[in-house]
Amino acid sequence: MRHFLTTEDWSKAELQALLDDARELKANPRQDRLRGKRIALVFMNPSLRTRTSFQVGITDLGGSSVVLDAGGTWPLETEDGAVMDGTAEEHVAEAARVLSTYVDMIAIRAFPKFEDWSVERHDPVLSAFVRYATVPIVNMETIVHPCQELAMLMALQERHGSLQGQKMCLTWTYHPKPLNTAVMNSALLAATKMGMEVTLLMPSDEYMLDEKFIEAGSRFAGENGRGLTLTHDVEEAYRGADAVYAKSWGRLDQIGLPMEERLTPDALRRFIVDEEKMALTNNATFSHCLPMRRNVKATDAVVDGSNSLIIEEAENRLHVQKAVLSALNDQ
Amino acid sequence: MRHFLTTEDWSKAELQALLDDARELKANPRQDRLRGKRIALVFMNPSLRTRTSFQVGITDLGGSSVVLDAGGTWPLETEDGAVMDGTAEEHVAEAARVLSTYVDMIAIRAFPKFEDWSVERHDPVLSAFVRYATVPIVNMETIVHPCQELAMLMALQERHGSLQGQKMCLTWTYHPKPLNTAVMNSALLAATKMGMEVTLLMPSDEYMLDEKFIEAGSRFAGENGRGLTLTHDVEEAYRGADAVYAKSWGRLDQIGLPMEERLTPDALRRFIVDEEKMALTNNATFSHCLPMRRNVKATDAVVDGSNSLIIEEAENRLHVQKAVLSALNDQ
Amino acid sequence: MRHFLTTEDWSKAELQALLDDARELKANPRQDRLRGKRIALVFMNPSLRTRTSFQVGITDLGGSSVVLDAGGTWPLETEDGAVMDGTAEEHVAEAARVLSTYVDMIAIRAFPKFEDWSVERHDPVLSAFVRYATVPIVNMETIVHPCQELAMLMALQERHGSLQGQKMCLTWTYHPKPLNTAVMNSALLAATKMGMEVTLLMPSDEYMLDEKFIEAGSRFAGENGRGLTLTHDVEEAYRGADAVYAKSWGRLDQIGLPMEERLTPDALRRFIVDEEKMALTNNATFSHCLPMRRNVKATDAVVDGSNSLIIEEAENRLHVQKAVLSALNDQ
Known part of the structure; x- marks a missing residue:
């Protein structure tokens, strides 16, 4: 069964x-x-x-x-x-x-x-x-969150057609609290499995996803003849991307600590998805699972732009x- | 749409x-x-x-x-x-x-x-x-609460037939806590729009509903050639009424204050709907949206009397x- | 009606x-x-x-x-x-x-x-x-809890066939907190009414169920020519039983006291249903309504044994x- x-x-x-x-x-x-x-x-x-x-x-x-x-x-x-x-x-x-x-x-x-x-x-x-x-x-x-990642893939295919070789920027984004890693784990699995060229942007190594998902993503990318790149460099991640997928998550090494020690540092607000970063891309589509804090995770201009897939993804x-x-x- | x-x-x-x-x-x-x-x-x-x-x-x-x-x-x-x-x-x-x-x-x-x-x-x-x-x-x-007011109108029409010119007493009644004004706002709009002669009874000017509902109620009453009377005089409000509709609400000027400052003064318990007040009416029907605190907002004798519409209104x-x-x- | x-x-x-x-x-x-x-x-x-x-x-x-x-x-x-x-x-x-x-x-x-x-x-x-x-x-x-007791009876009949004269051991069992007596009240009513020979095992008289259920159970047992035995003796209750039904409940005489005074004494952990006690029976079936704390109310060996009816009873x-x-x- x-x-x-x-x-x-x-x-x-x-x-x-x-x-x-x-x-x-x-x-x-x-x-x-x-x-x-x-x-x-x-x-x-x-x-x-x-x-x-x-x-x-x-x-x-x-x-x-x-x-x-x-x-x-x-x-x-x-x-x-x-x-x-x-x-x-x-x-x-x-x-x-x-x-x-x-x-x-x-x-x-x-x-x-x-x-x-x-x-x-x-x-x-x-x-x-x-x-x-x-x-x-x-x-x-x-x-x-495999249902979310299927919805993401469907929305991407509806806009991009085939995803083979499309460049996907998966980016950490700011949220005041440490959130579940589930959606980004799934986005990584889905994008690599479907043959996208994936870059995962994190603020630092402390924000690394669990190694089992990184390993699976690398394996799937390899099976498709693609790469999985891990980076802390915003420009490297966004440059030339066809699709940007954003999600905030908390540090795995801080799980179990009191919540006040786990709050996200203000300095990381700069990871917000904004028009300046999107301008580095190849006119990329933007998406994020919902709920999403506006003007914290992404600016209104990005969320409400014609390249935003958030409602399509949610509908899917x-x-x-x-x-x-x-x-x-x-x- | x-x-x-x-x-x-x-x-x-x-x-x-x-x-x-x-x-x-x-x-x-x-x-x-x-x-x-x-x-x-x-x-x-x-x-x-x-x-x-x-x-x-x-x-x-x-x-x-x-x-x-x-x-x-x-x-x-x-x-x-x-x-x-x-x-x-x-x-x-x-x-x-x-x-x-x-x-x-x-x-x-x-x-x-x-x-x-x-x-x-x-x-x-x-x-x-x-x-x-x-x-x-x-x-x-x-x-x-427009669904409630439609239900009220339906119950009234079932008992009274046409509501044109029927005298409606809308009365504030006691509740220990400051409640939402929604139901009385709606009752006022509905009763005036349907051509009733409406009196709104409040303990004092401090309990005035938002002016936009008072203005709309006055306008609707005028369009029907009826009046909207505001009063603090219990006898004036009940005398000759064909229908009594009761509801408690909190003072708008106290919104935002700590709850302990907003509790209803005990002296206002006298606004309870009881047989003595109902005896002033023209054998009026009684109603109140539910939930309703018995023997606080209205006495058992009124609530359980044959002129009570509370269950019909709720069914409607x-x-x-x-x-x-x-x-x-x-x- | x-x-x-x-x-x-x-x-x-x-x-x-x-x-x-x-x-x-x-x-x-x-x-x-x-x-x-x-x-x-x-x-x-x-x-x-x-x-x-x-x-x-x-x-x-x-x-x-x-x-x-x-x-x-x-x-x-x-x-x-x-x-x-x-x-x-x-x-x-x-x-x-x-x-x-x-x-x-x-x-x-x-x-x-x-x-x-x-x-x-x-x-x-x-x-x-x-x-x-x-x-x-x-x-x-x-x-x-009459729906539970019907489900219990159905599960027992599916395994035992007729319940007439079958020996039922109803036993109090350990739970750290004082629980509702409803399920045991109902099990007592159901088992006696359907003609079982019932023994009710409690840690002490302080755990007696409400007299109205004891009286009804005695009456039903009498109507079927059976007995209802109340005991604090574990061996007497389990010996020769065809069915064991376990449930924890709190002392009625402690209702109203602060919860910390009502917690179940550790010494009563010995009432857990285990293989040693079940060995005293006539290869009895075991059941308990759900939820049930494993290894506290009954051991895994009993719960997962082939004589356990807990899932059948819940399905019923x-x-x-x-x-x-x-x-x-x-x-």
Whole structure:
């Protein structure tokens, strides 16, 4: 049984098939593909787009969804053999097996807690659900965000056509708080896998993404005969780019420290995506997952410019997710 | 494209058409008018009736709804050009445009924050959604509550028949905390527009509603050849009334002060709607939007009396909202 | 009009009819029995299984549900005649009557507040809904949990066949915090009513369940020619049992005390259900409602053993609840 946990284990051809089906679903949104199917949407973190687009997409395909919010339930234990006298009231062993008797698929949002990256990098909640569930699992963002990256690829293809050899600048951008690395991990995996020439711009080595994603990105780039360049040089990253994708994230080496020590230094506000930097590119498109702080992560001029793909990318969440659910349902 | 933001910009004839359709929908609740339509219900404040009646009504008409709760999402920025380094993670510019790609209508509850009335009187959240959304917007209570006032009108017409020239007493009533003025603003607009002779009873000038609603109410009354009387005299307000509508609200001049300074003085408990006051009327009907604190805002004897319309009015929320959604969908 | 508040007022034959229908619904899950019916699910406490299984079950039967969470609404007054100047913004008199105009059934989860058992033992929230609603009410757990006990009975019958004369050990088990007695109250009512020979194992008399449940259990046992034995002796309770049902609960005589005084003494950890105790039984099945803390309430070896019914029982929630809703709808 196949899950949709990360794009890493879906081949380039399989991802392209999902993207092609998403385009078909964009043209013909209401199809009877999930007739009578029930899907649980488990949110351990807030959501606006993900929740709405999954619910609408499932309804469009004739299925039904049940939303479970963190606030409406209780902490779950993920470790096998645990003596559960802490805060967790239930083990994923039970939650996943029971939900599997009620529904046909389970989609999960579970951010890392930013307490211990050595544990969190193994995606413990998602992994536990995969271990115990007897129905397909969909990742709605954990340490990666594969639905977002499919939506990004779809928006890029709609504007650029083929992505082969297109130059992608993936840039860290400012946000006052240390955020999840999931979206940039996924953007890196997706862009390299689809044959883009990728440069990853970070303020310093301290902001390096987990080595497993850097290694996978390098491997995918290599398989396509492309490169993955890591840099701290803004001009090098932007110069000649066909596409700019921005996201802020926190330092992995600071996970577990008190929040006041982890706040982003003001000096890094200069990484904001602005017209000056965009002028270095090859008339690049701009995108960023949402939510996005305006005039902090990117200026209004960039966000509202004709090269901005942010709304298209967000809309495409609906279409790619329908393609993913449809593919998992058909297996 | 038309929205349903306030009854102020819907003509008397248009409002009556909505009320007539609501009666038809009360008689025949299940009609295929929203087949395949998706509607987002965005709640930035708690709700029991609004949430249930919108969800049920949409299902009855063949549509589907997605509920977004404040608790499950994040604060939204409403000001254009803002440098978003405060608490807001997303601008309405994005939220409204993205939701517009997922759904066919957006309904919003967004109370004022009671921090700065000079800003809040312009209904910033609702206005921002109107500015950016590309689908119709429905007001589920902000600084006015037009769905409630339609429900009130429907309940009144069911009991009184024509409302022309009927004497309406709109009375402030006691509640320990300073509440939103939305319902009374709306009741004033609705009663004057439909040709009632309206008296607004407040404890003192300090409790005056925003001048823009007083002015609109006076204008509507004038257009119908009726009057709008403002008074602090309980007997004057109740004497001869055909209908009494009660609601508590906080002083606008105290918005922004610490809550402990804004608590309602005990002396004003005397504004409770009781049998003694009702005895002054012309056997008036009584109503109040819900929730309502019994024996604080009105006595059990009044609330449970045969002239009480509170349950009919609350039920009518379902019917009038279906009429509103249907009208917006048909344009 | 009949409600489903407790199994106490449903006869043995009526309960068996619900269980038989649940088996039919397990075999044929999608049936058009609630076509066009709307059901409100009111949760004043968190839920995972109850919420999911009710929503899925209602959809399977062609109906629609609206979920109302405590977090999304406000405290409700239950006492008639109350002067509502405390925290409650609305009386159940209004909430129940209004919901009755929107939906065809109302299901409610409302745990006792553990402040004053002399009040809470009368199930004030549920009782108030019954007093005022004009549609059938379903108990989703208050001071009893009748849906859970039907699911337990169904799982037991699937494994044991007839339950007549089977020996049931109901055991208190360890949990660090004092929990609701509802599930054990219900297990006691159900097991005695269905003709099992029941032993209730508690650490001491201080853990006695409310006398009204003990009395009802004794009466039901007597009607079946069986006994209800109360004991503090672990070996007596487990010896020869055909089924073991475990649940932790807090002392009724400590309700209202500060939580730190109510925490369960460490010495009672020995009540954990483990292989040593299970070895005393007649190869008994094991069950526990979920959530359940592993290696605190029961060991992994017991929970994961082939005699464990926990997942079957949880799955059966879906089937028995569909049978209950169907029966209430057919009256």
